[in-house]
Amino acid sequence: MGHKLTDAQAKSWAATGTIKKSGVLTPTRTFSEQLGARGAGSMLLERRPNGGIEVYLAVRRGGRQERRKLGHFGELSSGGQNKGLSFWRLEAERVSAAARDFPTLGAYESHLLQLSADQRRDESLATRQGSLEQLLMAYVADMERRGKTSAKGVLGALRLDVIKAFPALAETKAKDIQPEDVSEILRHCISRKPASKGRGIRKTEASTTNGKLTAANRLRAYLRAAFSFGLKHDLNPLRAGDAVLFGLRFNPVADLPTIEGAERANTEALTKDEFREVIRAVNSQEGKRQAIARAMIYLAGQRVEMLMRATWADLLEDAEHGRVLRLLDNKGGKGTPPRDHLLPISGRLGDVLQPLLELQHAPGPFSLDGLRRISSHTAQKIFSELGAELSKRGRTRYFTWRTMRVTIETHLAMLGVDEQRRAWLLSHGRSGVQAKHYDRYSYLKEKREDLARWAAYLDALV
Structure with missing residues (x-):
């Protein structure tokens, strides 16, 4: 049909079940409008016995007609506006163009379902992907589970020089941490004032002799081990199914060099x-x-x-x-x-x-x-x-x-x-x-x- 309905005519049809054709009100169940481009199909309107009008895209492929439901005439949009016929004409043309590269509307529908499933999976992974702090805590917990006596010291170093010193970085997803971030952490560890310990405040300046280089080098080792743990964590079949995932693809500490001048052994013995x-x-x-x-x-x-x-x-x-x-x-x-x-x-x-x-x-x-x-x-x-x-x-x-x-x-x-x-x-x-x-x-x-x-x-x- 070359004739197009107005919104007022569609509402009258919904109420009475009739459309005026050649000046005569005629009972009608379906009404279609050809879309602009050749082969694009048509917008098909179908009136239900309850007076509702459903909107479809109808196309003919290989001598066989297919249709895909788009929605309901007059339904409200997310912004609270009525979706009239002008909206559904544009929507039908959009879907028709998107489905043109698929052999059938069914194949296009399957494609949309797969995209939706992929999006839900990605969103689920995103909500479960752990931060840098969660990675470090999981690593320390694994050390404690394995009975490592150094777990307490490692936890103290990570809290002091990473979690408390860089709170924004600690909340960043572990997979987004870059080598430059780790380098900044190590520079801070070397240059910061010594932390207070026990009674009073230590006044010594950071230097090789008071162990700052060694502390930074050990912090580097802890971070490298934590990311190495994270790389294996997601694939571990023994972890809980709902556990936090880290999505790591590389170890950002792997290529950072050891700190020159650190770990100088104390080999001096008393006479x-x-x-x-x-x-x-x-x-x-x-x-x-x-x-x-x-x-x-x-x-x-x-x-x-x-x-x-x-x-x-x-x-x-x-x-x-x-x-x-x-x-x-x-x-x-x-x-x-x-x-x-x-x-x-x-x-x-x-x-x-x-x-x-x-x-x-x-x-x-x-x-x-x-x-x-x-x-x-x-x-x-x-x-x-x-x-x-x-x-x-x-x-x-x-x-x-x-x-x-x-x-x-x-x-x-x-x-x-x-x-x-x-x-x-x-x-x-x-x-x-x-x-x-x-x-x-x-x-x-x-x-x-x-x-x-x-x-x-x-x-x-x-």
């Missing part, structure tokens, strides 16, 4: 005379503070985190070697399970530890107040305070517990304890498949001999 002054100062301490410091030295400088975790359940009786202290060594490489590190505490070492073994009501042998275990930080602080005091009096150079560990291993070597036996005694990392996975011998005999030799050396020193 025999200086070591003597340290032991005398330790012996002058009072109460459990003295007992814990002496134990740390007489146990040959074990890693303090391992030592302070010990509980009464870790005191074992061995049929051949007597009382044994079991420490749990979590410092293995990837895929290496924690292993028991056993230390015989008979003889002179038993005498040194006896004051600590008397407080059975405490949560473990290493306690200052009998109520809770001493933290590794507090235990190490005993030696940093002694280092400040003795160096001020000119008795020694300044030292910390780290210096003491270097000193102890150096003096063990001077006593003739070879490198392999020192590794057994101090639970140094094992290399090679045989050492890591198959060697389960505890070396208690060798450790007992070396600890006895070490205790005799310390007693003779003072």
Whole structure:
């Protein structure tokens, strides 16, 4: 038909069911208007018994007519306007043009359904994609789940130098973080004023000597490991189906170089005379503070985190070697399970530890107040305070517990304890498949001999 309806005529048709044709009101169920372009089809109007008028696009393809519903005449738009015939003519032409490249209207409909599904999926992924802060927290949680003792320290560094220092960046999606962002984080870590720690505020300026470069380099390692974790997270079949996704495509830390001048090992050991002054100062301490410091030295400088975790359940009786202290060594490489590190505490070492073994009501042998275990930080602080005091009096150079560990291993070597036996005694990392996975011998005999030799050396020193 060349004739076109007006909105008024369409409303009358909806009410009466008739359209005036050649001056005569004629009952009509459908009415069509040819669209402008050839082959574009027509806008088809169909009146329902309830008086509603449905709008369709009708096209003929391959001798067969198809139609697709567009909507209802007179329905309201999102802006509250009635959709009249002029609106539906434009909509029919738009859909006709969009469907022209498809063999059928059904194929076009399937295409729209797929686009809608893709959009819903993308929106769902977008709402579940985690921020940088969520990535860092998930990484730390994974460390804790795997029993990594460094998890607490890593969390502190990430909170201080990333989450609190760059709140806007922390809220950014992890997949949008660029190498330039990480570089800015590391620059801030190097240049910021040292954070307050403990009582008072530290006034020292940031420099290589006070560990700022090392802190930044370690932060770089933490961030690289976090993004590496995130890259594998989304594909992990063991994660919860509704877990946050990160959508990472690359590791933005991978190409950042290590920080020059960082991780300079403290290989300086105290001399025999200086070591003597340290032991005398330790012996002058009072109460459990003295007992814990002496134990740390007489146990040959074990890693303090391992030592302070010990509980009464870790005191074992061995049929051949007597009382044994079991420490749990979590410092293995990837895929290496924690292993028991056993230390015989008979003889002179038993005498040194006896004051600590008397407080059975405490949560473990290493306690200052009998109520809770001493933290590794507090235990190490005993030696940093002694280092400040003795160096001020000119008795020694300044030292910390780290210096003491270097000193102890150096003096063990001077006593003739070879490198392999020192590794057994101090639970140094094992290399090679045989050492890591198959060697389960505890070396208690060798450790007992070396600890006895070490205790005799310390007693003779003072």
